[in-house]
Amino acid sequence: MAGQSPRRTRLAIKVNLILVVTLAVGVGLILAAFAANLIASRDQITRRFLKQEANDLYTSIENFMIPGEAPLAVKFFAQVQAVNPGSRILLFRQNGNFAFSDNTTISRVNTNLGTAKFRPREGIVTTVSMPSKPGFAQAAATPPAERFFREDEGGRSYFRAYRPLINLPKCTVCHGSDHTVRGVIDIRSDITDEARGQTIILAGAGAGFFLVVSLLAFVIGAFLRRVVIGPVNTIGLVCSGVAAGRFEGRVATRSDDEIGDLARTVNTMVEGLEERFKLTKYVSAGTLGALRAGEEPKRVTRTLLFTDVRGFTSYTEGHPPERVVEVLNALLDSQARIIHENGGDIDKFVGDEIVSYFQDEDASLRACRSAVAIARFCAGHGVESDGLSVGMGIASGSVILGMVGSARRADYTVIGDAVNVASRLCSLAKAGQVVVDSGAKSEAGPGLSFKGPFGAKLKGKEKPREVWILLTSTDDDAQGNFKGGKP
Amino acid sequence: MKRNRKGLALAIGAVLLALSCAPKAPEVYASPEYPTWARTTRTVLDYPIPGHMNRLRIPRMNALGFTATPLADGDRQRWDFPEDTVIVKEVYASAKPAAGERPVQLTIMAKDPKDPRAQGGWLWITKDLPDGKETVFTGNFCITCHANANEKHPYADKNLKEEFRDYVFFVPGRDNGRPASASGASPGATASEYGGVP
The missing domain is CATH 3.30.450.20 (PAS domain)
Structure with missing residues (x-):
């Protein structure tokens, strides 16, 4: 170290x-x-x-x-x-x-x-x-x-x-x-x-004492530095690295004493922390927050943003799997970055689909902004993405947020009608299109441009719903051609 | 209640500690009754001698001291005064003090061989008057001089047979000096004070 x-x-x-x-x-x-x-x-x-x-x-x-x-x-x-x-x-x-x-x-x-x-x-x-x-x-x-x-x-x-x-x-x-x-x-x-x-003896004794003290101090100091202080310092530095997010440090020790035990315990602890830290990439921020807070499932208001790559199935047929994974990861990574930048939380990746949600008062506004940014990104990076683009659905409403699953394996996720609506709206959206329900549109405020309303018959819903197309200023034709219905 | 007991125990402990550390009261060798003790000699000790010069001296000894008798030690007679014998020698300011005049100093021999300060088995003490402070001599001045009592010397019977007289110049029955006179030897003294000495 x-x-x-x-x-x-x-x-x-x-x-x-x-x-x-x-x-x-x-x-x-x-x-x-x-x-x-x-x-x-x-x-x-x-x-x-x-x-x-x-x-x-x-x-x-x-x-x-x-x-x-x-x-x-x-x-x-x-x-x-x-x-x-x-x-x-x-x-x-x-x-x-x-x-x-x-x-x-x-x-x-x-x-x-x-x-x-x-x-x-x-x-x-x-x-x-x-x-x-x-x-x-x-x-x-x-x-x-x-x-x-x-x-x-x-x-x-x-x-x-x-x-x-x-x-x-x-x-x-x-x-x-x-x-x-x-x-x-x-x-x-x-x-x-x-x-x-007598004077010579005293002087000799004094000099001898000084030498012995100095030698003892040096030897004991060196011994302590090697056996105690060095390892303790290394342990402290490893812990400081962990606190700063660096997990590569380990305490090198061969001693079989208490300090050695401590060093080995710290190494084991750091390895465990590193493993858990890596796992956090696969867990949403909300899950981490819930783990820290020990939250029970609860009813909350959220704005859901679903994105789904259009034409992905046919794309996988015409491209090697490595290229498919490369392009998909790049596309998903860019979307996730944009969502995070707008304060959203990735709930899960489902194949080529992203389920995310936003909270707080301007949740719908930020969800819409994320969608606009994603649409523009896809439009601007068509070559890198081999021309792939995404369709998006946004809905707002009351959902249940919490752990869902068994005692052995559970997900921290959102469940509710707004989730289903957002998913259905995403299914309706064409490549580069963002379909928004009325609730989310109202909450987003006047700063955005919408086209609609359109009446949309959603799967599993008896009554048609009033939906809107969020204008992203990238493809007016696509935005105007909504298959769900007419205004 | 417990606190009170602890405090009381601490206070008692502190008092006991203070008492144990307090200096012991010094032993008084010149008993207040010493003026009633018999004199060791009829000789009027008003002649000059080293140490006391020509100041009048009147030595008195407690009754225990008068029980000492000489024993044969080979060809030599030996006097050994019993432990706790005390001889108090009054020293006056002059050779002929006025009637009723008090001594200015007491020099004391106390037989206490077990005391580490003892020399020749005796403690050599001075008591300055009138402050009454007794001081045990640790130097060898007194014993150096009194060692002459154990050989020939110019006083009393001069110890011509060189008896061991336990550092005492005037031992009972060995006095052939001048008898004391009422006017000079001891203010207010009587002949009966000479303990058995004819």
Whole structure:
């Protein structure tokens, strides 16, 4: 089915959009939450290790301090840093000054002990400035609070801990009881590689997710286009064609699923519709209307127009059947066209005869006009019709319109005296002549020319009827020579 | 009628849901009766110590806490205060508060090993006065300092035998500090308040 891409594109876009949004929102959110959770867990683990490290260092420092071996702590810090260059351990006094940067603490301890137990050190060099981080104040306050945070500096990432060094009761002997926090241990752990790895993993996961979503959307979209959207589009186009009177379309499907069943059902339906549509050519418009409306037989007023080819029997004797059928069909087709153009309805074809009827107020006028047109057509196309022409009868009156026949086979037709009269008048008419009864003549109005009246003795009728010859301006002689009687 | 029943059921459900979601009333550790509890020490705690400096402290313990007795743990004596023991330490604004002066803060130890916030089996709580708000300490400041109670320290009998004293510096019967004086230790205090401590 050609010309279906616009609709398919719209459906495909919608389906793909739904897929992408569903995957992006659903899976994406879960993935994002999972990634966030993973990062948080990793950070939490790192913090826990850092906290544990801080506690271990605290214990070490505490044990160095008790016997007054603070310089050992300095060496210990340096060795830890040497073993792990990414780490750094510093000890600051509560006021922010770097511990061991001068002899203040030694002097105070000696004072508290009342003896010069510790000898002031020489050549002390301060190499580290006091921390300016906001967490330091809280770590040095009373009560102190541990601080763990992440910081980026010089293109590297660190986890950092401020661990308060509390002036424990056992420390007060040397350090005095006038302060609660002796200092802050500053532990910095380099996590640059981990952070970088984390970023790479996240970026990779994001790119992978994007690729997977795109691929899935493409694959599922293509699958749906092939299995669902394509067939549904084709079904829609076939149905649209049927609605426009084109029955050649079929849905090509080999699938054995619900869509395949639907396609096959549609194909069967279209075939049935096509068959019925073809049958409508053999059924009058009135029959179709009655079928739609479900009309019961009813009494109506109609104007009947009968036409019959004159000299047809002898014509068939002198011509091959193929030519006879060709000429007859052409003649009948032209008549039917003219009748339809004038709003008439073909009730039936009976051999070379046409039974038609007209309805509504100007039914007789249109019937007469049809007859005039047919007469002129026959006169003007004598060569094509091998000189054949038709005689016509028109009568108007009350008839029964409805289904006539058996339950198995019925015709939707007209029955009544007007039908018989029209048929008889047609029989009376010569080639190119139109015989009209008085009723139809009166209803046709003044716009037409009639000759008559003539008294006509109709078969099956006891009394002669008054009839008229409709002048068609094609053959005045023929029109004037009426065998039924004299005016 | 059916609609009314449905509405009533919905209303009850909503109320139950609201009640289930409502925050539970916080437990009060410093019982209003705590001023009647016996003191854990006759020592006048008006000397400066880290954390409290030179502000007067008066620790009191509920009767359950006084049932604790040391048990031998190998070569070491071990004190384990029973669950639900509560020690309330009044902290005054200065070393020598005026008669009738109220404490500015209470620091509380509540033995509740099952509580996930417990450290060393104790909840470490501060109650700021006069607003009365109790805060459970989640940091390790308190326990870090009180861990010294389980080894030699400069207070009371100094724990020279390094008993495990369950993070309590002044345990019953181990007090050899200065006796409290009516004027300095506790405004309005009497000797009978020292729960069994001679």
